[in-house]
Amino acid sequence: MPSELEFKGYALTDPSKWSDLKLTSFKPKTFQPEDVEIAITHCGVCGSDVHTLTQGWGESKLPLVAGHEIVGKVTRVGDKVSEFKVGDRVGVGAQIGACLKCRACKSDYENYCPDSIETYNGEYPDGVVTQGGYSTGIRAHERFVFPIPEEIESAHAASMLCAGLTVYSPLKTYGAGPGKKVGIVGIGGLGHYAVLWAKAMGAEVYAFTHDPEKTEDIKEMGADHIIDVTKKDFAKPLAHTLDLIVSTVDVFKSDMPLGDYLSMLFVHGTFITVGIPDADNPLPQLHPFNFAGNGCVLGGSHVGSKKECLEMLELARKKNVRPWIETMPMKDAKRALEGLKSNKVRYRYVLVQDIN
Ligand SMILES: [Zn+2]
Numbered sequence: 001m002p003s004e005l006e007f008k009g010y011a012l013t014d015p016s017k018w019s020d021l022k023l024t025s026f027k028p029k030t031f032q033p034e035d036v037e038i039a040i041t042h043c044g045v046c047g048s049d050v051h052t053l054t055q056g057w058g059e060s061k062l063p064l065v066a067g068h069e070i071v072g073k074v075t076r077v078g079d080k081v082s083e084f085k086v087g088d089r090v091g092v093g094a095q096i097g098a099c100l101k102c103r104a105c106k107s108d109y110e111n112y113c114p115d116s117i118e119t120y121n122g123e124y125p126d127g128v129v130t131q132g133g134y135s136t137g138i139r140a141h142e143r144f145v146f147p148i149p150e151e152i153e154s155a156h157a158a159s160m161l162c163a164g165l166t167v168y169s170p171l172k173t174y175g176a177g178p179g180k181k182v183g184i185v186g187i188g189g190l191g192h193y194a195v196l197w198a199k200a201m202g203a204e205v206y207a208f209t210h211d212p213e214k215t216e217d218i219k220e221m222g223a224d225h226i227i228d229v230t231k232k233d234f235a236k237p238l239a240h241t242l243d244l245i246v247s248t249v250d251v252f253k254s255d256m257p258l259g260d261y262l263s264m265l266f267v268h269g270t271f272i273t274v275g276i277p278d279a280d281n282p283l284p285q286l287h288p289f290n291f292a293g294n295g296c297v298l299g300g301s302h303v304g305s306k307k308e309c310l311e312m313l314e315l316a317r318k319k320n321v322r323p324w325i326e327t328m329p330m331k332d333a334k335r336a337l338e339g340l341k342s343n344k345v346r347y348r349y350v351l352v353q354d355i356n
């Protein structure tokens with residue numbers, strides 16, 4: 001049956017005007033028997049969109065439709081699709097492809113597949129460029145499509161699929177739960193989810209922020225302790241305390257106190273950075289001294305797997321976790337992108353479909 005969806009979206013066409021997106025038609029993924037076609041209703045606005053559109057992670061493909069926090073309705077399924085049917089409410093996150101054959105893929109680590117394909121600015125083996133969710137529709141292999149539980153609103157589910165999952169994955173992997181002290185650095189879109197999940201998992205949460213204007217919000221999100229990192233020696237009282245720190249910071253200033261963060265970890269504590277700054281903005285320099293006092297571990301994490309995503313959605317459903325979001329029509333993507341870049345967002349923008 002031919003698709004009735006017309007594929008068009010708000011695309012970057014001129015990188016010198018990174019937030020001026022133009023309504024443009026694009027070629028969707030070549031439809032395969034395992035594919036699901038989705039008419040998009042909502043799409044969250046992620047920091048990755050800003051890094052990609054501003055060319056901070058390197059030159060992007062053009063035209064480019066960003067957006068990888070996608071929710072919509074299934075309009076078509078391939079013959080081999082077993083999990084979904086037309087009319088289902090589903091989502092797509094930051095990853096849209098992988099080999100599905102390698103050790104990582106077979107171990108529910110498809111988010112670490114060497115042949116992973118990003119939801120936008122990526123390329124399928126047949127040369128079709130992937131285009132994201134500031135658009136009418138998307139096609140995806142069913143492995144990269146998530147069923148949305150009935151109890152979760154579409155606008156709420158959307159930003160869970162990248163921001164939410166990106167912090168859920170390390171919290172789960174490194175054991176956030178009852179009896180654990182978990183630090184969250186940077187309370188923006190990702191960080192606010194990290195506070196919400198870590199509390200829902202039963203951990204004691206320490207929120208680190210440089211923005212005192214967010215204090216009341218962070219309290220309301222449920223953080224047990226709020227630490228102002230602009231205060232001198234903020235880390236000292238917490239030396240040897242935290243079991244895990246998840247950092248969402250994606251701009252490393254020269255005075256980023258990474259060594260101070262590591263000093264707050266308890267023995268074998270783990271510091272995970274999920275924020276990925278521009279290519280010319282590496283981690284601050286460390287010395288082995290920084291690891292000697294507590295045997296701490298420094299690492300990273302990349303989005304999350306489908307298995308983790310389904311667990312996260314179940315946690316959100318069961319514990320009624322609601323993100324702090326602001327919705328606006330998709331044509332206002334410029335306002336959302338600029339608000340995110342200048343840190344005005346509280347705490348995630350979600351675009352609502354307006355293309356006829
Ligand atoms: Zn693979």
Ligand SMILES: [Zn+2]
Nearest residue numbers: 046048094162
């Ligand atoms: Zn993202």
